Amino acid sequence: MPDKQTNRPQLTTDSRLMPGLIRINRAYTEVLADAGTLTESEKTAVLDAMQQIEKDSELMPDALDKRLSELAKTGADKLIITRSRNEQLAAALRLWVIEQVDKLTNLLAGLQRAVIEQAEGHVATLMPGYLNARPVQAVSCAHWLLSYFWMLARDQERLSSVIGRASSSPLGSGLLAGIGSRIDRHDLAHRLDFGGQSENSIDSVSDLDFGAEFLFAATLISAHLNRLADDLLLFNHPALGFVTLDPEHTGGSPISRLDPSSETVEQINGRSGQLLGKMTGFLAAFRTLPSTFTAETPDSRAAIFDASDLLTLMIETLEGAVGTLTIHPDRMWDALNENVLASDLVEYLVSRGETYDKASTAIEKLLGKAETTGKPIAETELATLQKESNFFDADVFGYLDHSRSAAQRATIGGTAPAAIRTQIRQAMNWLVEAGLE
Numbered sequence: 001m002p003d004k005q006t007n008r009p010q011l012t013t014d015s016r017l018m019p020g021l022i023r024i025n026r027a028y029t030e031v032l033a034d035a036g037t038l039t040e041s042e043k044t045a046v047l048d049a050m051q052q053i054e055k056d057s058e059l060m061p062d063a064l065d066k067r068l069s070e071l072a073k074t075g076a077d078k079l080i081i082t083r084s085r086n087e088q089l090a091a092a093l094r095l096w097v098i099e100q101v102d103k104l105t106n107l108l109a110g111l112q113r114a115v116i117e118q119a120e121g122h123v124a125t126l127m128p129g130y131l132n133a134r135p136v137q138a139v140s141c142a143h144w145l146l147s148y149f150w151m152l153a154r155d156q157e158r159l160s161s162v163i164g165r166a167s168s169s170p171l172g173s174g175l176l177a178g179i180g181s182r183i184d185r186h187d188l189a190h191r192l193d194f195g196g197q198s199e200n201s202i203d204s205v206s207d208l209d210f211g212a213e214f215l216f217a218a219t220l221i222s223a224h225l226n227r228l229a230d231d232l233l234l235f236n237h238p239a240l241g242f243v244t245l246d247p248e249h250t251g252g253s254p255i256s257r258l259d260p261s262s263e264t265v266e267q268i269n270g271r272s273g274q275l276l277g278k279m280t281g282f283l284a285a286f287r288t289l290p291s292t293f294t295a296e297t298p299d300s301r302a303a304i305f306d307a308s309d310l311l312t313l314m315i316e317t318l319e320g321a322v323g324t325l326t327i328h329p330d331r332m333w334d335a336l337n338e339n340v341l342a343s344d345l346v347e348y349l350v351s352r353g354e355t356y357d358k359a360s361t362a363i364e365k366l367l368g369k370a371e372t373t374g375k376p377i378a379e380t381e382l383a384t385l386q387k388e389s390n391f392f393d394a395d396v397f398g399y400l401d402h403s404r405s406a407a408q409r410a411t412i413g414g415t416a417p418a419a420i421r422t423q424i425r426q427a428m429n430w431l432v433e434a435g436l437e
Helices: 013-034 040-054 061-082 085-120 141-166 185-191 201-206 209-236 254-258 265-286 298-323 329-334 338-351 356-373 382-386 394-399 402-407 417-433
Strands: 126-131 134-140
Touching: 013 040, 013 061, 013 085, 013 185, 013 298, 040 061, 085 141, 085 201, 085 209, 085 298, 085 417, 126 141, 126 329, 126 402, 134 141, 134 338, 134 402, 141 209, 141 417, 209 265, 209 298, 265 298, 338 356, 338 394, 338 402, 382 394, 394 402
Parallel strands: none
Antiparallel strands: 126 134
């Protein structure tokens, strides 16, 4: 059955854990053989059995032990009695989350690269910068785009931190009290590329903190993606026309209307809401779980699986939308007006000795008159300006320039062209240092 949320074939919840469970059982077999619990022939039989099981795409985790016993007899029984379902599921979920973080990290890097590529071509393109839905300053289009690069960079760092805590092996914890076999837990963790092993068996089989952290990171990423999608849809609207989205990534193309699996930018908001619901539901259930009961909560694992699916769809959709985006500099420039220069004019008066309150009042009155009369401040006589403030001088007309306004904001992180070019280099270096170039 297809999943109505993702339009993709739905996997049985824990079937995604099978590759991890197979890796775990192979590693356990090797370690048990090293400890003398399994004979060489029993080890070979179990490993051969795991190879056969790996080829069975329909085998579910619940049937793993039964099938293993059928194929490997005594060796399988020794393995089964040593490790528990609890620790296996806990370890397999950790392996799966680590794998997904790696995948999502690379997908986010693709979106970040698309942002940089668009920004490189629009360093000098000016547009209104909005505060509370009002245009208040002139900014570089590249500056707006790059704001999302740095949001995603923080998201990348949060995802990376999830790996650190997910990479603690619970294997060797048994049902909840540890195991009697004298195995080397450190070796077992190392064989599966875990960073170490847990220190308490009860905590080990109870711990789903890494799952909560993954869900939080995914939900915050989705919030950032939602904001980007909203910006794109707003700027794509004919009333503004700052950008044009490729119809393939909106509901406007024949393909997107006919293909139910086609994802669009308009769907991002709903996907983000679904992900928020997954995280909320997970935490609501997790806080009431009895200790060591986490293996019996497939719904909690399903929330983690679904979160990765939803986030993947969102990132892929926006990478395509940003990569094929057409930006219209003329429409952006035409949207700039003198209201966008209000803060520059206030700064002008204050720098000449006017108080901030009086400067703000004077500029507000002048902008109001300009809107009423249709005569911009740039065409207003100096004497008229000086009626509102004696601190106006003839050089004020040089401040009524949007390019000058943007160019003067040259501090680190500012919207001046030089600052933007520096920021682009920093963004590229960030990707290189993160190993994502």
